[in-house]
């Protein structure tokens with residue numbers, strides 16, 4: 227039986243996969259069962275920041291596996307402590323909670339925000355009543371953006387401001403409100419004393435590659451400061467160098483109070499993180515939140531190696547330069563079906579006036595992997611190590627496909 231046949235028979239059908247099985251990767255290339263070579267502009271959905279087969283990451287993983295690869299959070303491990311120190315030293319945050327995915331990192335941020343709101347209201351109005359009549363006044367509303375994406379758990383799918391991800395799963399989590407992305411007025415209209423946090427991606431990824439306007443993020447910061455509300459950035463996709471700085475908020479000069487990471491952090495191993503400033507992090511006490519696998523030493527060892535490699539090689543420069551180059555080359559295609567090209571660093575979208583499904587399949591047939599973001603947007607999120615020559619190679623294939631439309 228083929229891998230595809232076995233998987234289709236025994237794995238739940240939650241994905242519509244391409245008919246392709248990869249067995250090996252090297253640099254920015256993947257190889258299929260028949261030895262076919264594919265240039266990868268998807269990087270495992272913005273995950274494989276260093277491409278495939280990075281020696282430093284593999285060595286870090288192998289070393290740690292030989293030492294110990296799980297202890298639980300009942301005990302300390304060095305890779306976890308080292309990673310928390312590194313992430314906070316390179317950012318404006320003080321503390322980290324480790325999870326295993328983007329959705330889980332956002333769950334942690336969500337719970338931290340609710341706890342912050344709870345403590346804030348409790349301090350303001352106290353608890354009253356006893357027994358069944360005992361009531362704690364809440365401050366539980368969270369404002370999220372339309373067209374956003376924050377994950378597939380029940381809380382994060384509720385934060386996700388797109389009904390197509392929510393259909394069939396009601397009742398959703400209570401007290402989530404939706405504002406228009408890049409529209410401060412629509413956020414202001416939702417503010418009241420029950421709001422504890424505002425959640426947003428600095429560049430909407432799955433929603434179609436929409437960067438936030440600088441005035442929007444600055445305005446959110448002001449609203450949050452004025453009202454004692456937490457500003458939370460979901461940097462699961464934009465973080466770890468993807469947009470030309472280690473964290474996307476650094477491009478804007480707007481500091482959130484809480485920030486979530488996952489995709490690029492482990493270089494391919496599953497890890498998520500929720501970073502927070504002290505005043506917010508302090509809302510969690512022992513027992514409030516946990517994860518059996520969170521902070522796994524092998525995943526953390528990989529993340530340490532990924533960060534060292536990105537910083538030592540100054541890949542930020544590569545992301546900025548080659549992001550610009552990729553954007554220019556896309557514009558140079560002069561495809562009449564392309565309506566807009568936008569993005570930041572190596573997170574670029576090309577919006578078409580047609581569905582892109584066909585283009586993606588035809589590129590795959592010719593040896594180029596690309597993904598969509600919604601029905602009409604092609605998303606370019608190659609490994610951060612990509613060179614101009616490799617970009618030229620991909621653009622040549624895409625150009626062939628587009629000219630045959």
Ligand SMILES: *Cc1c(COP(=O)(O)O)cnc(C)c1O
Pocket residue numbers: 326327328329330332375376377378427431432460461462463464488489
């Ligand atoms: C991918 C993504 C998530 C979800 O991450 P998972 O690891 O799939 O749970 C959350 N937020 C953003 C912005 C993402 O791009």
